[in-house]
Amino acid sequence: METKKSSRQLLDEALAKHYEDALTAKAAGKLVAWATSICPQELLETMDIDVVYPENHAAAIGARKGALTFIEHAEGMGYSSDICSYARVNMGYAEIQEFAGGNIPMPDLIFCCSNICNTVIKWYENLAVTLNIPLIMFDMPFNHTYEVPEHSVKYMRAQIEYAIERLEAITGRKFDYERFAEVMKISNETCEWWKKATDLAVHTPSPLKGYDMFNYMAVIVCMRGKTACKEIFQTWYEEMKEKAANGEGPFKDGEESYRVMWDGIACWPHLSSTYKVLRKFGINMVTSTYPESWNIRYETNDLDGMARAYSSNYANRNLNYGIKNVTKLVEDFALEGIIYHSNRSCKLMDFRQYEVQRRVEEATGVPSVIFDGDQTDPRIFSQGQYETRIQALVEMMAEKKKSEVTYE
Amino acid sequence: MSKLNNLIDEFVEAALSPSEAIEKSKQITGKEIVGCFPVYTPEEIIYAAGFLPVGMWGGKTEIRYADKYLQSFCCSIMRSNIEYGIKGVYKSLKATIIPAFCDTLKCIIENWKVAIPDIPVIPVVYPQNRTDTFGYAYLVAEFTRFKSEMEKLSGKTISESELAAAFDIYENYRSLMRSFVEIVKDYPVTINARKRHLIIKSGYFMDKKHYSELMKELIDALKAMPKEKHSGPRVVGTGLIFEPIELTDIFVENQISLVEDDFAQESRQFRAVARTEGTAMDKMAYRVVDLRGCTFLYEEQKSKGDMLVEMVKRNKADAVFVSMMKFCDPEEFDYPIIKKKLDDAGIPILYIETEMHMDSYEQIRTRIQSFSEMLM
Ligand code: SF4
Numbered sequence: 001m002e003t004k005k006s007s008r009q010l011l012d013e014a015l016a017k018h019y020e021d022a023l024t025a026k027a028a029g030k031l032v033a034w035a036t037s038i039c040p041q042e043l044l045e046t047m048d049i050d051v052v053y054p055e056n057h058a059a060a061i062g063a064r065k066g067a068l069t070f071i072e073h074a075e076g077m078g079y080s081s082d083i084c085s086y087a088r089v090n091m092g093y094a095e096i097q098e099f100a101g102g103n104i105p106m107p108d109l110i111f112c113c114s115n116i117c118n119t120v121i122k123w124y125e126n127l128a129v130t131l132n133i134p135l136i137m138f139d140m141p142f143n144h145t146y147e148v149p150e151h152s153v154k155y156m157r158a159q160i161e162y163a164i165e166r167l168e169a170i171t172g173r174k175f176d177y178e179r180f181a182e183v184m185k186i187s188n189e190t191c192e193w194w195k196k197a198t199d200l201a202v203h204t205p206s207p208l209k210g211y212d213m214f215n216y217m218a219v220i221v222c223m224r225g226k227t228a229c230k231e232i233f234q235t236w237y238e239e240m241k242e243k244a245a246n247g248e249g250p251f252k253d254g255e256e257s258y259r260v261m262w263d264g265i266a267c268w269p270h271l272s273s274t275y276k277v278l279r280k281f282g283i284n285m286v287t288s289t290y291p292e293s294w295n296i297r298y299e300t301n302d303l304d305g306m307a308r309a310y311s312s313n314y315a316n317r318n319l320n321y322g323i324k325n326v327t328k329l330v331e332d333f334a335l336e337g338i339i340y341h342s343n344r345s346c347k348l349m350d351f352r353q354y355e356v357q358r359r360v361e362e363a364t365g366v367p368s369v370i371f372d373g374d375q376t377d378p379r380i381f382s383q384g385q386y387e388t389r390i391q392a393l394v395e396m397m398a399e400k401k402k403s404e405v406t407y408e
Numbered sequence: 409m410s411k412l413n414n415l416i417d418e419f420v421e422a423a424l425s426p427s428e429a430i431e432k433s434k435q436i437t438g439k440e441i442v443g444c445f446p447v448y449t450p451e452e453i454i455y456a457a458g459f460l461p462v463g464m465w466g467g468k469t470e471i472r473y474a475d476k477y478l479q480s481f482c483c484s485i486m487r488s489n490i491e492y493g494i495k496g497v498y499k500s501l502k503a504t505i506i507p508a509f510c511d512t513l514k515c516i517i518e519n520w521k522v523a524i525p526d527i528p529v530i531p532v533v534y535p536q537n538r539t540d541t542f543g544y545a546y547l548v549a550e551f552t553r554f555k556s557e558m559e560k561l562s563g564k565t566i567s568e569s570e571l572a573a574a575f576d577i578y579e580n581y582r583s584l585m586r587s588f589v590e591i592v593k594d595y596p597v598t599i600n601a602r603k604r605h606l607i608i609k610s611g612y613f614m615d616k617k618h619y620s621e622l623m624k625e626l627i628d629a630l631k632a633m634p635k636e637k638h639s640g641p642r643v644v645g646t647g648l649i650f651e652p653i654e655l656t657d658i659f660v661e662n663q664i665s666l667v668e669d670d671f672a673q674e675s676r677q678f679r680a681v682a683r684t685e686g687t688a689m690d691k692m693a694y695r696v697v698d699l700r701g702c703t704f705l706y707e708e709q710k711s712k713g714d715m716l717v718e719m720v721k722r723n724k725a726d727a728v729f730v731s732m733m734k735f736c737d738p739e740e741f742d743y744p745i746i747k748k749k750l751d752d753a754g755i756p757i758l759y760i761e762t763e764m765h766m767d768s769y770e771q772i773r774t775r776i777q778s779f780s781e782m783l784m
């Protein structure tokens with residue numbers, strides 16, 4: 001009898017295959033694109049273009065403790081140590097082109113979407129110039145209003161059409177609109193299952209172990225338009241659903257004592273040491289802003305809706321949205337604390353963090369701490385400071401728990 | 409000669425004491441003021457609405473309150489602006505205009521709303537895909553939205569002819585500035601690097617019509633003089649801003665003259681020549697579409713490196729001076745690309761990292777001195 005594969009197995013296999021396929025495609029002379037993490041990949045998937053995501057690869061290099069070589073190389077080229085470390089890792093990689101922990105093929109096309117930050121505009125512009133290859137820029141104006149303004153939608157919608165034209169010109173192939181509809185459908189379903197799965201963490205205890213989310217995130221970035229990705233999330237959902245029904249928590253050998261949210265990207269080079277500190281106190285990171293950032297949903301063939309959905313992620317919206325979003329997470333996930341990662345790389349996320357922290361605390365009374373780190377530059381993070389901050393959070397959470405015990 | 413010197417002093421003083429200069433401009437024009445953040449804002453619309461647009465390019469101030477909103481690795485220009493805002497330095501502003509050219513500015517827009525709630529902020533989001541019709545159409549729509557915000561602020565509608573008149577005033581100003589940076593190359597003694605910077609900067613604190621009249625006088629007075637000989641190094645400058653002012657002093661000490669610039673605060677503001685067709689709004693949008701070599705506007709084939717090489721060649725300059733605002737991501741991203749182009753062309757680079765407030769200039773002084781000796 002064939003045993004059903006676990007979601008974790010499926011995840012590992014899918015990721016390995018994702019990178020292998022891209023390398024094989026390149027070797028066979030097929031066109032390969034590099035793209036940003038929340039770009040309208042539907043367009044590339046429809047064109048059957050193999051895509052790799054430098055942010056994901058940089059994170060993997062960071063997690064495998066290989067970042068410094070590439071960072072130092074990029075700094076040698078003149079890149080300031082102040083800029084996003086994903087960019088530094090990737091610009092270094094684009095020259096060295098060899099990482100023992102896993103390679104990616106060099107691109108023939110760059111696809112950049114500015115909904116995550118303006119940094120990628122500069123980073124990808126540099127890639128295209130250095131590698132002398134075409135770049136399709138997908139610009140999504142920052143929403144300082146709560147909703148996406150109509151003239152922005154029009155502008156983005158026009159860029160979908162423009163991107164299609166350019167893809168046709170670059171590949172010499174026609175864009176297949178039927179296939180496009182199919183990809184849109186798959187992508188939406190994948191996002192739906194991603195959201196459903198990550199939403200299971202509302203259970204107390206949570207069947208979802210938060211750091212797992214960082215792992216599963218890789219495929220929502222890299223494979224949103226593929227059915228294999230949807231299946232991973234479905235399986236993951238089933239597994240956690242069962243755990244929840246049995247009242248199982250995240251840890252095999254202990255209780256979920258505290259439920260927190262982690263704001264910002266992980267510290268990839270210090271993944272296990274940051275995890276261990278949380279584990280020691282029974283802290284489970286049950287959610288973050290990521291489940292919603294990839295909950296990119298719209299009606300199939302509604303291109304305005306697609307543009308709006310892609311422009312609506314947390315980073316591209318105003319402060320009020322950010323505060324409301326986190327406040328809702330506190331309520332929905334019964335959070336007891338928040339850990340804010342002041343991530344040296346990501347100015348867009350950082351420079352609103354202080355106000356979000358104040359306002360969410362005001363609205364919910366949930367305690368929080370901020371620590372200094374970086375997503376891939378291992379030099380910024382200090383284990384000592386991190387531990388002290390987490391310890392302080394635990395004390396505040398414990399205090400609050402105590403005061404909330406009611407005697408009947 | 410003394411008339412010329414008086415004129416130069418007038419510009420220099422205005423640039424060195426913005427508050428007084430703005431107060432004076434307010435008295436002369438009777439207008440209320442609207443603050444404009446770097447890098448570009450639709451000033452013509454503000455002007456047409458009857459306000460006096462003034463530049464907000466940071467300054468030196470001790471940071472006490474801005475830390476409540478911004479980490480230490482935020483560029484000093486924005487830390488200063490938020491600090492000034494909270495301290496009440498800007499209290500006479502009717503509104504603040506902040507464009508979203510970088511990730512920091514996006515956050516500044518949001519922080520301003522809460523940190524300085526009594527001065528309304530009107531954001532502007534420029535398109536990055538500018539060269540196709542949809543980018544242009546979006547920009548016109550965004551400017552139109554901005555115009556209605558301005559109308560709300562002033563309580564009256566802006567007519568087509570008012571906007572056209574404002575555009576003409578600005579285009580006249582820009583054309584004079586283009587002449588100024590061209591002609592000033594021949595007078596490096598009368599107008600040294602420091603004065604050149606301050607003369608250009610002072611335009612941010614005056615009514616453009618009035619400033620243009622003075623600028624015209626200055627240009628005419630310069631033209632009447634014989635060209636000056638100068639033996640020091642000739643450099644082309646690039647970067648966000650040629651400040652702090654002490655830096656310009658060190659240039660003067662070492663007799664370095666600035667033969668052309670690509671500073672965001674200086675030539676990038678006026679080097680794109682307006683098209684002649686279309687409405688005033690169209691022309692404003694076209695200027696953004698047509699601007700090349702700007703760090704803050706995407707170009708698939710970045711032209712800045714070649715542009716700088718070209719500037720060096722046409723001016724027979726000795727080097728490129730990079731004034732790097734610490735923590736300015738976009739400028740920092742451009743550097744390796746332009747460095748490669750300049751290296752390939754054998755052009756020396758003077759790279760100086762700056763902040764609005766710096767404790768000591770000794771290291772910079774030594775570096776500039778030896779760089780200057782090396783060139784001579
Ligand atoms: S980490 Fe931040 S700055 Fe870097 S690519 Fe991601 S969103 Fe942009």
Ligand code: SF4
Nearest residue numbers: 483510512513736737
């Ligand atoms: S990062 Fe650069 S462009 Fe952005 S606000 Fe700071 S100095 Fe200006």
